[in-house]
Amino acid sequence: MKDINVQTPPTAPRNKATPPQQSACHLLFDYKPSSDGIDLNLLILLHGLGDTKTPFSALGPKLNLAQTATIAVQAPQPVPYMEDSYQWFPSFDFLTGNLLPPSNPERMKGMLRTRKWMAELLQHMVSVCGFAPSNIFFFGFSQGGSVALDTVLFGDIPNLGGVVSISGYLLEEQEKEKKVGTGYGGYILVTQGEKDGLVGSKASAEKKFKAIQRFCSPSAETSQIFITNKDHTMAHSEGEWRVIHTFFSKYLARRNIQLENMSDVYLVNP
Incomplete structure (x- = not known):
C-alpha cells in the first residue's frame, strides 16, 4: 500500500495583479482591474482600422467577465489626414x-x-503584472482581430490563452x-457576417479561416460562426454576443475562492 502524504495547502494566490506601467511600453493602453477584485485572467481588446482604444476601454467592463482584468490597446500609427484615427x-x-x-x-x-x-x-503583463500566458485572451475587431491572431500564432510569447476575432483574419x-513549432494549441473563435462585403463570400471567409487553422496544432480548438444579416461591423446582435460569452465562459480560468478559504481543506498526495 502506498504511503499517503497529507499537507496543508499552499497559500492562496494573490487577488490583485500589479497594474501595468505605460512608461514600460510603446503601445498606449487603458487598463482596468476585474470588477470582482480577482485579476486571474487578462482580456486584451484591440480596435479596428480607423478607431481608437476609447470605445473598447468602455466595452471591457461591460463584458462583465468573472475574475478578468481588461486592457484596451491603441494601434500605434495614425491614419493619414484623419483625426483620432x-x-x-x-x-x-x-x-x-x-x-x-x-x-x-x-x-x-x-x-x-x-x-x-x-x-x-505581453512580457510586461507576464513578468511585472503577474498574469500567466495561458490566462491571457484577446478580443479584436477586423484589423484588431488580425493583430490578435498574429500575436498568438507568430509572437514571442507562447501558450497564450485564446482569441475572439470579429471579422478579422490573417493578412494574405x-x-x-x-509554423511555430507544432503550432498554436489554444482556443480561437472567429465570428463572421454573412453579408460582409469586405471579407467577401462565405467561401472566401472559410478559406481565410482554414489559413488560420494551418498554424494551429491538432489540440487547438477553433471555430468559425457566421452571423445572418450582418456586414463588416462589430458584434451587436444578441445571438453573436451569446456565442462570444459562451466562448469566454468555457475557456477562461476560474478560481474557487470559497474552497480556498476553507480552513479544513488539505492537499493529499499519494
Missing part, C-alpha cells in the same frame, strides 16, 4: 486613398513592428510564414 499597420495609399494590396511590403513591415510592441506589452502575406 489609428491603424495597426499601413493600410492606405497616400496618393489614391485606396487600401494597400497584399503585394505592398509596407503592410507586413508595419505588422512586424506591431508584433514586436505587442510582445513588449502571412500565409507564407513558417
Whole structure:
C-alpha cells in the first residue's frame, strides 16, 4: 500500500495583479482591474482600422467577465489626414486613398513592428503584472482581430490563452510564414457576417479561416460562426454576443475562492 502524504495547502494566490506601467511600453493602453477584485485572467481588446482604444476601454467592463482584468490597446500609427484615427499597420495609399494590396511590403513591415510592441506589452503583463500566458485572451475587431491572431500564432510569447476575432483574419502575406513549432494549441473563435462585403463570400471567409487553422496544432480548438444579416461591423446582435460569452465562459480560468478559504481543506498526495 502506498504511503499517503497529507499537507496543508499552499497559500492562496494573490487577488490583485500589479497594474501595468505605460512608461514600460510603446503601445498606449487603458487598463482596468476585474470588477470582482480577482485579476486571474487578462482580456486584451484591440480596435479596428480607423478607431481608437476609447470605445473598447468602455466595452471591457461591460463584458462583465468573472475574475478578468481588461486592457484596451491603441494601434500605434495614425491614419493619414484623419483625426483620432489609428491603424495597426499601413493600410492606405497616400496618393489614391485606396487600401494597400497584399503585394505592398509596407503592410507586413508595419505588422512586424506591431508584433514586436505587442510582445513588449505581453512580457510586461507576464513578468511585472503577474498574469500567466495561458490566462491571457484577446478580443479584436477586423484589423484588431488580425493583430490578435498574429500575436498568438507568430509572437514571442507562447501558450497564450485564446482569441475572439470579429471579422478579422490573417493578412494574405502571412500565409507564407513558417509554423511555430507544432503550432498554436489554444482556443480561437472567429465570428463572421454573412453579408460582409469586405471579407467577401462565405467561401472566401472559410478559406481565410482554414489559413488560420494551418498554424494551429491538432489540440487547438477553433471555430468559425457566421452571423445572418450582418456586414463588416462589430458584434451587436444578441445571438453573436451569446456565442462570444459562451466562448469566454468555457475557456477562461476560474478560481474557487470559497474552497480556498476553507480552513479544513488539505492537499493529499499519494
